[in-house]
Amino acid sequence: MKPDAINRRVLLVNRPAGVAQAHDFAIDHSTVLEPAPGEIVVRNHYLSVDPAMRGWIADTGNYSAPVAIGEVMRSLCSGQIVASCNPAYAVGEYVTGWFGWQDYATVSIDRIVQRTSAAEAKMALGILGLNGTTALLALTTIAEPKPGQTVVVSTAAGAVGSAVGQIARIHGCRTIGITGGPAKVRDCVELFGYDAAIDYRAEDVGARAAELCPDGIDIYFDNTAGAISDAVMPHLAQKARVVVCGTASYDRWEPWPEGPRVERHLLVKRARMEGFVLFDHMDRLEEAVGALRGWIAEGRLTFQEDLLSGIEACPDALAGLYRGENRGKRIVQLI
Amino acid sequence: MKPDAINRRVLLVNRPAGVAQAHDFAIDHSTVLEPAPGEIVVRNHYLSVDPAMRGWIADTGNYSAPVAIGEVMRSLCSGQIVASCNPAYAVGEYVTGWFGWQDYATVSIDRIVQRTSAAEAKMALGILGLNGTTALLALTTIAEPKPGQTVVVSTAAGAVGSAVGQIARIHGCRTIGITGGPAKVRDCVELFGYDAAIDYRAEDVGARAAELCPDGIDIYFDNTAGAISDAVMPHLAQKARVVVCGTASYDRWEPWPEGPRVERHLLVKRARMEGFVLFDHMDRLEEAVGALRGWIAEGRLTFQEDLLSGIEACPDALAGLYRGENRGKRIVQLI
Numbered sequence: 326m327k328p329d330a331i332n333r334r335v336l337l338v339n340r341p342a343g344v345a346q347a348h349d350f351a352i353d354h355s356t357v358l359e360p361a362p363g364e365i366v367v368r369n370h371y372l373s374v375d376p377a378m379r380g381w382i383a384d385t386g387n388y389s390a391p392v393a394i395g396e397v398m399r400s401l402c403s404g405q406i407v408a409s410c411n412p413a414y415a416v417g418e419y420v421t422g423w424f425g426w427q428d429y430a431t432v433s434i435d436r437i438v439q440r441t442s443a444a445e446a447k448m449a450l451g452i453l454g455l456n457g458t459t460a461l462l463a464l465t466t467i468a469e470p471k472p473g474q475t476v477v478v479s480t481a482a483g484a485v486g487s488a489v490g491q492i493a494r495i496h497g498c499r500t501i502g503i504t505g506g507p508a509k510v511r512d513c514v515e516l517f518g519y520d521a522a523i524d525y526r527a528e529d530v531g532a533r534a535a536e537l538c539p540d541g542i543d544i545y546f547d548n549t550a551g552a553i554s555d556a557v558m559p560h561l562a563q564k565a566r567v568v569v570c571g572t573a574s575y576d577r578w579e580p581w582p583e584g585p586r587v588e589r590h591l592l593v594k595r596a597r598m599e600g601f602v603l604f605d606h607m608d609r610l611e612e613a614v615g616a617l618r619g620w621i622a623e624g625r626l627t628f629q630e631d632l633l634s635g636i637e638a639c640p641d642a643l644a645g646l647y648r649g650e651n652r653g654k655r656i657v658q659l660i
Numbered sequence: 661m662k663p664d665a666i667n668r669r670v671l672l673v674n675r676p677a678g679v680a681q682a683h684d685f686a687i688d689h690s691t692v693l694e695p696a697p698g699e700i701v702v703r704n705h706y707l708s709v710d711p712a713m714r715g716w717i718a719d720t721g722n723y724s725a726p727v728a729i730g731e732v733m734r735s736l737c738s739g740q741i742v743a744s745c746n747p748a749y750a751v752g753e754y755v756t757g758w759f760g761w762q763d764y765a766t767v768s769i770d771r772i773v774q775r776t777s778a779a780e781a782k783m784a785l786g787i788l789g790l791n792g793t794t795a796l797l798a799l800t801t802i803a804e805p806k807p808g809q810t811v812v813v814s815t816a817a818g819a820v821g822s823a824v825g826q827i828a829r830i831h832g833c834r835t836i837g838i839t840g841g842p843a844k845v846r847d848c849v850e851l852f853g854y855d856a857a858i859d860y861r862a863e864d865v866g867a868r869a870a871e872l873c874p875d876g877i878d879i880y881f882d883n884t885a886g887a888i889s890d891a892v893m894p895h896l897a898q899k900a901r902v903v904v905c906g907t908a909s910y911d912r913w914e915p916w917p918e919g920p921r922v923e924r925h926l927l928v929k930r931a932r933m934e935g936f937v938l939f940d941h942m943d944r945l946e947e948a949v950g951a952l953r954g955w956i957a958e959g960r961l962t963f964q965e966d967l968l969s970g971i972e973a974c975p976d977a978l979a980g981l982y983r984g985e986n987r988g989k990r991i992v993q994l995i
Contacts, residue, residue, distance in 0.1 A: 550923035569926045583918045588885035591904045592935035593715075600927035 332357045334397045335426035335639045337382060343576035344647045345382050350398065350640035358431035359408075366408035367420060367430045373401040373450040374633075374642040374655040376548075376573055383577075389604075397425035398639070401438065401455055403446045404430075421449045426639045428659060439610060445618075451484055451654035452621065452628040455603060458613040459570065460488035463601035464496075464546060468566040472497030474543035475562070477534065478519075479553050480573060482509040484628070484654035487517045488617075489546045491626050494518050498544070501537050503530060503553055505649060512652070516627060530556035541565065541594075549574040551584070558590045567598040576647055629653025667692045669732045670761035670974045672717060678911035679982045680717050685733065685975035693766035694743075701743035702755060702765045708736040708785040709968075709977040709990040711883075711908055718912075724939075732760035733974070736773065736790055738781045739765075756784045761974045763994060774945060780953075786819055786989035787956065787963040790938060793948040794905065795823035798936035799831075799881060803901040807832030809878035810897070812869065813854075814888050815908060817844040819963070819989035822852045823952075824881045826961050829853050833879070836872050838865060838888055840984060847987070851962060865891035876900065876929075884909040886919070893925045902933040911982055964988025 332355050339349040360366050381399050384391045392399050402424035409416050411434050422437040424430035441449040451457065464470060476493040480486040481502025490500045490513070502513035502522040513522035523533045534542065534557055541562025547554050551574025561567070575582055591598060620626035631651035633642055638657050646655055667690050674684040695701050716734050719726045727734050737759035744751050746769050757772040759765035776784040786792065799805060811828040815821040816837025825835045825848070837848035837857040848857035858868045869877065869892055876897025882889050886909020896902070910917055926933060941948075955961035966986035968977055973992050981990055 547923070550921060550927075554923070569923050572923050572927060575924075578924050581920045581924075584921045585916045586885060586910075586919045587922060587933075588882070588889070588904050588907050588935075589910075589913050589916075590935075591933060592885075592907060592937065595935045595937050595940055597932060597934040598922075598926060599932040600923075600925075600930045602927065602930050605930055 330357045330429060331355070332427055332429045333636050334428075335636060336395055337392050337398055338394065340382065340384055340391075340394060342579070344379050344644055346644045347641040349382075352636065352640070357429040360410045360431050362410050364410050364431055364433055365406050365414050367402070367404045367422070367424050367432065368407045368660075369402040369404040369424055369428060369430065370658070370660055371403040371447050371450050372426050372636075372639065372657040372659065373455065374639075374646060374657060375400070375455065376571055376646055378643050379576060379647070397427050399423060400426050401450055402426075402430070403441060403449045403454075405446075419443055419446050421446075421454060426636070426657075428636065438607075439614070447630065447656060447658075448621075448628075450656055451630060452488060452626070453614050453617055456484035456654055457488050457617045457628070458610055459601070459603045460485050461492055461613045461617060462603065462606045462609055463568050463570050464489050464492055464544075466606070467568045467599045467601055468544040468546065470496040470498050470544060473499070475499045475501065475538050475540065476544040476546065477501045477503065477538065477542045477557055478546045479503045479557070480548040480571070481519060481522060482512045482517065482629075482652070483548065485570060486546070486548060487512075487628060487653070488626065490517050490519050492620075493544070493546075495620060495625055501534070503557070509652070512629070516629070525553050531559065534560045538562075544568070546570060548572075551575060551582075555585050558585070558587055561590055561594045561596050563594050563596075565594055565596040567596065569598060569600040573647075631655045633657045635659070665692045665764060666690070667762055667764045668971050669763075670971060671730055672727050672733055673729065675717065675719055675726075675729060677914070679714050679979055681979045682976040684717075687971065687975070692764040695745045695766050697745050699745050699766055699768055700741050700749050702737070702739040702757070702759050702767065703742045704737040704739040704759055704763060704765065704994055706738040706782050706785050707761050707971075707974065707992040707994065708738075708790065709974075709981060709992060710735070710790065711906055711981055713978050714911060714982070732762050734758060735761050736785055737761075737765070738776060738784045738789075740781075754778055754781050756781075756789060761971070761992075763971065773942075774949070782965065782991060782993075783956075783963075785991055786965060787823060787961070788949050788952055791819035791989055792823050792952045792963070793941075793945055794936070794938045795820045796827055796948045796952060797938065797941045797944060798903050798905050799824050799827055799879075801941070802903045802934045802936055803879040803881065805831040805833050805879055808834070810834045810836065810873050810875065811879040811881065812836045812838065812873065812877045812892055813881045814838045814892070815883040815906070816854060816857060817847045817852065817964075817987070818883065820905060821881070821883060822847075822963060822988070823961065825852050825854050827955075828879070828881075830955060830960055836869070838892075844987070847964070851964070860888050866894065869895045873897075879903070881905060883907075886910060886917075890920050893920070893922055896925055896929045896931050898929055898931075900929055900931040902931065904933060904935045908982075966990045968992045970994070
């Protein structure tokens with residue numbers, strides 16, 4: 326660490342009703358805190374931008390306590406240890422963890438999620454991090470894909486969805502992606518190997534799903550919880566599994582949105598619908614990363630990254646995700 | 661079988677939009693058909709009246725093909741074999757099965773669900789039949805009750821619900837029933853051993869559920885799919901299981917009813933919601949009946965029957981169920 330290094334921090338300054346916009350954040354400059362015994366200082370190289378941040382900012386019931394006003398925005402980051410007061414971690418090591426949107430994080434080692442490497446520092450935030458491991462563990466633990474089954478994925482070209490589609494294919498499934506716009510439809514088929522893709526902006530999702538899945542949908546992996554799901558649910562097969570992995574169709578749950586009731590579909594189809602949050606499965610992270618790394622090496626799993634440059638990009642980065650402007654995993658690169 | 665016995669049959673004569681009313685059925689008189697080789701003739705003693713009949717009559721997608729116009733109303737029945745052309749079944753034996761709302765059924769033995777006895781002929785339609793086995797198998801296979809967990813049951817005093825509450829209690833759970841009116845609330849607590857009961861007609865279900873389940877609801881066993889569920893869902897505990905066993909709040913699904921979206925609850929609580937249909941579990945029927953019989957003998961499981969008399973009661977019996985006029989399992993007694 327350079328002496329007197331300046332730490333730029335992206336702070337949450339307003340609690341928005343929906344998705345945080347650029348003006349809900351402010352960037353300040355402070356000195357890097359000295360590590361206390363047991364702590365480390367991480368120089369962040371990459372900052373993650375995730376749809377789930379909407380929930381971390383909201384002050385309603387959620388996975389975790391909300392980010393406080395005036396606090397550094399919570400995020401997964403990937404960086405290099407530049408100072409260490411902990412014998413378990415050496416200066417120079419690469420780690421990912423909950424370091425927040427800032428240049429330097431002086432933190433306890435319980436903020437570390439995993440060790441990584443210079444080569445994988447960026448992937449460790451996407452395909453080898455939250456997104457890839459969520460895709461793999463949600464699909465396999467909840468949906469139990471079997472060869473020959475039909476899997477429909479919403480946000481099919483996104484960081485999680487694109488991995489789900491490819492992992493389902495690796496498990497021998499037929500995969501149908503749902504995405505928005507011709508460019509993403511093309512990505513789904515050409516890049517991510519979906520057997521077909523539906524453009525929800527241009528096509529009747531229900532009619533196309535019925536046409537593409539004449540024997541019904543065995544697995545619906547959903548990240549939307551809105552009109553797209555409503556169109557998919559009537560086409561579930563008997564004993565279908567619906568993975569509820571995200572609710573991107575809504576940027577707020579106050580007032581609580583309504584939609585067609587799912588109970589009758591679940592009953593008539595003896596189907597199962599279940600929520601997945603990665604934090605419940607941290608004990609399987611290493612195993613999941615190993616599998617993903619193997620498929621990447623074999624050329625069976627690919628991914629897109631949407632790289633923004635410089636910490637100044639952070640404040641608007643989340644709002645941009647909800648505007649759908651990214652192609653693939655959004656990451657802010659600092660150095 | 662008496663020579664020239666007359667068979668009174670309750671035929672479906674109209675396909676109603678919602679719940680079939682008395683005028684949607686007609687009773688005719690015909691002669692009893694002679695059994696073909698392999699067939700038997702059953703003299704029905706008891707006819708079952710079940711909420712699920714609404715679905716069997718509707719011509720929309722369902723568990724099974726709809727009852728045809730002019731056909732005898734499909735139902736589970738309990739009776740005695742009065743003629744047999746099948747060596748596997750002797751005259752005098754008691755059986756339950758899909759014999760329909762009529763005095764005599766001349767049927768193939770694949771219509772038989774189980775052998776029973778004179779002593780259990782009536783129970784075999786309720787607590788030892790569809791209702792009790794549904795309660796036991798739905799609760800244990802989907803919800804996996806554990807000692808100390810909190811179980812909320814809708815239609816808590818009904819034929820299925822009352823068994824669910826008691827079986828959950830036998831599994832060491834705390835049980836909260838939701839039912840309508842002071843008489844059923846009293847039954848829940850005094851007869852079926854619920855720790856507490858909520859009167860949805862008089863009380864704020866959500867507020868009471870929050871009060872009675874301060875640590876959240878581990879298992880919600882639902883037979884309603886309407887406003888009661890909407891009030892319960894926000895109070896699920898982490899890793900909750902929601903058993904979708906019926907949709908009694910709606911007597912039609914055209915137009916499809918809307919309600920508050922469940923996805924966010926399932927995601928934030930990592931909860932599971934799953935439909936249960938007994939017909940998928942027929943291989944476990946005998947085991948389930950054995951367990952239920954044991955608990956009845958030990959005085960740990962009780963039940964209510966709502967006995968109607970004579971086949972003339974059939975046409976209005978289903979509509980009456982949906983009017984909520986029964987206390988316990990509705991059965992039509994013929995002899």
